[in-house]
Amino acid sequence: MIEKIDIKNFGSFKDYEWKRNVGNDDNSIFKDLNIIYGRNYSGKTTLSRIFQCVEYGEIHDDYLDSEFSFHLNDGTEITHDDLEHIKENITMRVYNTDFVKTNLSWFFNDDGTIQPFTILGEQNVEIEKQLLKLKEKLGSVGDSKGLYFELHKINEDFESKLNKAKETQNKLDKKLKGKAQDIKNTGDIYNKPTYNITSIKRDLDLIRKNGISSFILDKDSKTLNERLLREEAKTTIPKISKIKKNFAEYIEKTNALLTKKIKPSKPITELINDNLLQEWVREGMKHHKGKRDTCGFCGSILNQDLWEKLGAHFDEESDSLRNQITIHLKTIENLRLEITNYITLNKNNFYVQLHDSLDKLVREWEMGVKEFEENLNKQISELKEREKDIFNEKELIKVSLDFNTALNTKIESLNKLIKNNNDKTQNLNSDQEKARKELLMDNVADFYNTIQYDEEINSINRLEGEFQQVKSLSVEKREEIEQVLSEKRDLEIQIQDESRGAELVNTHLTNFFGHEELKLVSEGESPNVKFKIIRDSEEAKNLSEGECSLISFCYFMAQIEDEINADRSKEKLIVYIDDPISSLDGNHIFYMFSLIESIIAKRKKYLQMFISTHNLDFLKYLKRLTKPNGDGSINHFLIERRLRQNDSKSFLGKMPVHLKEYVTEFNYLFNEIYNLYKEVKGDRKQLLKNTYNQFYNIPNNIRKFLECYLFYKYPNTSTPLENLPQMFNGNVPPLLNRVINEYSHLVYLDRGWKPVDVDEMEMCVEIIIKRLEEIDPEQFNSLLDSIGVKPKEEIGV
CATH class of the missing domain: 3.40.50 (Rossmann fold)
Known part of the structure; x- marks a missing residue:
């Protein structure tokens, strides 16, 4: 059963x-x-x-x-x-x-x-013999012979192969479900709360189709993606301004000071030929002139002739050149400090994916600055030499590199990296999602290798092919059986007593329904008998x-x-x-x-x-x-x-109680109205939307319910709604009149184009329920009881 x-x-x-x-x-x-x-x-x-x-x-x-x-x-x-x-x-x-x-x-x-x-x-003996032969050909499973037994053996083989295929598939599915659950549980990396066996099958098939190498990550890429998932949004890094100072001007100034020609008005040959002695004498003048009368080294008297002779050698032009060199050296030193500290970038402000690029560019910048400093050092060294040997010119310093262009090019590369970093702040979510997907597919690809998924699928396909072959044999055997059964049915039709069948139908029509004028009659002869319906011999x-x-x-x-x-x-x-x-x-x-x-x-x-x-x-x-x-x-x-x-x-x-126990339209209509009145769980309008067919029938149900109620309450007219005013003390609410006269009938054609208003229906139902409870509490409580609601139960309590 x-x-x-x-x-x-x-x-x-x-x-x-x-x-x-x-x-x-x-x-x-x-x-x-x-x-x-x-x-x-x-x-x-x-x-x-x-x-x-x-x-x-x-x-x-x-x-x-x-x-x-x-x-x-x-x-x-x-x-x-x-x-x-x-x-x-x-x-x-x-x-x-x-x-x-x-x-x-x-x-x-x-x-x-x-x-x-x-x-x-009556049975036809010859047809019965033919039927017996067909039955023997069909045989049975119990007798282990005939077509049914052959089909049974084929089906056994089919079931065996099918079960083996299902068992293999189930084992694979168990592995897939376990892996899918692991991925689902690793939410901090993959963020796949709904990942299931369907999801992992889709991903495995994608790997199988495109090749596993497309999805395996190398160690560095995997580490970068894992770091990226731990990244939080970075602050915006300001752009580095290009160097505006013209380094060529410094070189030109240096070369001008190195090659400037000056001569003392009365040169002292010994000093001209020995720049160390000349510098020693010049320094000594600072410590003696105006301070001592005798030499602090040898004790000799320092007379006025000596100071006039030395003053003629170290004249105003040489002092002026020395002052210019001193000033220019300070300028170069300031330039060196400025360029050395020109760029200060915090590596922590960059995403880990850009750290390698940042390190490379910073190294290139530092190398460029170092090369620039070497040029500055050469200028400083040459200037200091000229300062010590003021009367002898120096060779020009030649520069083959445009330091402005070289350093600004490196600044431009750093600015591109900064822009890339700032862009990553804007696109962090999408980059992290891409990283998650790559890590997920890398994990699934590793799993693909571990369980030898390709071999598993090929094995299942092979088993399915085997049982499909046996299934084809089963279909062929069934068709053979159906052919025999068709012959058997044709023979069985020939031994039917069709007239008796027609008489039985006519007996039922007459005995149970009193339709003596309607009859079922047979026409033709077996096995081509057909029936027709006759009314009064026609x-x-x-x-x-x-x-x-x-x-x-x-x-x-x-x-x-x-x-x-x-x-x-x-x-x-x-x-x-x-x-x-x-x-x-x-x-x-x-x-x-x-x-x-x-x-x-x-x-x-x-x-x-x-x-x-x-x-x-x-x-x-x-x-x-x-x-x-x-x-x-x-x-x-x-x-x-x-x-x-x-x-x-x-x-x-x-079946609800009011249908099972009472089964009257009156109970049913009350239940339909009451369901709109009672408190419901969730959004009432959404509930009505989901059951709109019932809701759209509410106006008709209200009208029919009032007709039933008023007929039994005031059985003095064939049109019960004429007594509706008595139910409301002569003052029928306008809304109720509108619903039972407009919504339940298309008296006004425009009502057919407008949807029923939910709020109006709720108000109308509330009017009826509360009025019925007020004027006829016994009837109301009995109706509640008939639909399985406790009498006098307050709505919403």
């Missing part, structure tokens, strides 16, 4: 899990008898088609990519891939629109024919929707009667009846229920039954069906269509 169903993908059902939507206890399972209620387009027929896949043993043509699984009471699970297995132990019979279209083409096709169906009559061409529903359902009941009466029907037969009620009147609804009760429910000769409906009156009758094993053998469910983030999905859940 089927207890639960999970639906990954089938039509409007997406990612549906039983335990999350229904529950996981013993009362939250399919029972012997299951009643399902849902609005039109909620997903009832879609659900019936899943069961129909079991009946046919194959996926419905409209849902070839479907995924679902049945959970049976013996603990086994049958998926969409194992439908043949469930057919071995279950006989599934489904009535829905697909059944009608398949079997009663008369309702849809111009030729007006209806497929014949199996009601056993072919019926204009059946109403209700009549189509009656005939198609009687046809279904006639088809399954032999199976209901079979010896093992209670052990195998599962019947699924999807919404047999269309536009039937009240009597026909009751007779439809009576047919189900008499033919199926009362006999209790079925394993399990499912009945779905959108009709509240029919739902009320279904509560009276004979329960196969007492109250514990029945369960009630509700199918809803919900909108979540613009995605409409169907959900199967437990």
Whole structure:
């Protein structure tokens, strides 16, 4: 017996899990008898088609990519891939629109024919012999012979190879999940909080496609990326100004001083020829003239003639040149200090990725400054020599290098690096993200090598190729079996008693629905018998929707009667009846229920039954069906269509109390109104947006609820809304009048173009609920109790 169903993908059902939507206890399972209620387009027929896949043993043509699984009471699970297995132990019979279209083409096709169906009559001996041969050819697994046994052996081989491929894939997936979790947990480096097996498979496939060498980092690159992730944004470094002083002018000045020609007015030859003696004498003059009368060295008298003779040698022109040299030496020294300290950069203000470049440029600058200092030192040395030997000119100092251009070029390179550093401050986030990605892919590439991923994938592909070959053999064998089964079905059709089948349909039409004028008659001879519908001896061409529903359902009941009466029907037969009620009147609804009760429910000769409906009156009758094993053998469910983030999905859940226990439109309408009034979790407008279909029906529901309430409160008119003023002491709120007269009917055409206002609906519902609680508390509390709310419960408490 089927207890639960999970639906990954089938039509409007997406990612549906039983335990999350229904529950996981013993009362939250399919029972012997299951009643399902849902609005039109909620997903009832879609659900019936899943069961129909079991009946046919194959996926419905409209849902070839479907995924679902049945959970049976013996603990086994049958998926969409194992439908043949469930057919071995279950006989599934489904009535829905697909059944009608398949079997009663008369309702849809111009030729007006209806497929014949199996009601056993007299057996043809010769056909029976042919059937016996076909059965022997089919054989069985238990007898270890025939096509079924051959298919069984092929399937065993297929299962073995498939399991081996799955086992290999699972082992690989386990490794991938573990590695993905490690990466996910290393958030300080990779920052991948959602990294999972899908993510790592994508990255591994990228490596496999582009080659591992593209992703492996060398040690230095890896270290730089790791350092970059630890970096914080640096302050902006100002640009270095270019050197504006003209170094050539200093050289020109130096050369001018070195080559300037001067001569004493009365030179002393000995001093001219001995510059050391000359400098010694000049220094001595500083210590003696005007201070001593005798020589501090030899004690000789220093007379006036000596001072006049020395003054004529060391004249004003030589003193002037010495002063100019002294001043120029100071200027050069200041220039040396300025250039030496011109650039002061803090390495810590640069990103680690630029440290090597910074070190290189600083070294180049220092080398340039050193070369410049060497030139300055040469100038200083030559100037000092000229200062000591003032009367002898020096050679020109030649300079082959333009120091201004050379040093400013190095400053320009440093400024480019500074700009790059400042740009990195602006782009730090993107650079760090790039570093993370490179480190991640380096890690994954190393993992790729470690687990030999390429070999793993090749092994899995090889195993998949093997079981696909066996699968092809299985398909061929199935086609052979299907061919034999087709021949067998053709023979079985020839031994059917079609007239008996038509008579049984007519009996149901007459006994349960009183339609003696409608009859199903057979035409032609076996095996080409067709059915037609006759009304008053003429072919019926204009059946109403209700009549189509009656005939198609009687046809279904006639088809399954032999199976209901079979010896093992209670052990195998599962019947699924999807919404047999269309536009039937009240009597026909009751007779439809009576047919189900008499033919199926009362006999209790079925394993399990499912009945779905959108009709509240029919739902009320279904509560009276004979329960196969007492109250514990029945369960009630509700199918809803919900909108979540613009995605409409169907959900199967437990039936609310007000539908399960009371089943009147009055209770239902009150519940719809009360749901808009009560406090909800989260954003009410978002909730209404997700269930907008129900919300858009609120004006009609309000009008119908007031009509029901006012009819029972004041049953003195055929138009109950005339008594609405009595409910409000003659003063009906304008908003309420507007909602029930404009929103529930398109009396004013412009209402059709405007959306319903959420706030107005909430106010209107609040008016009704509070007024009903005020003037009729007993009625109000009973209604609350009927929808599972404690009476007098305060909203929001």
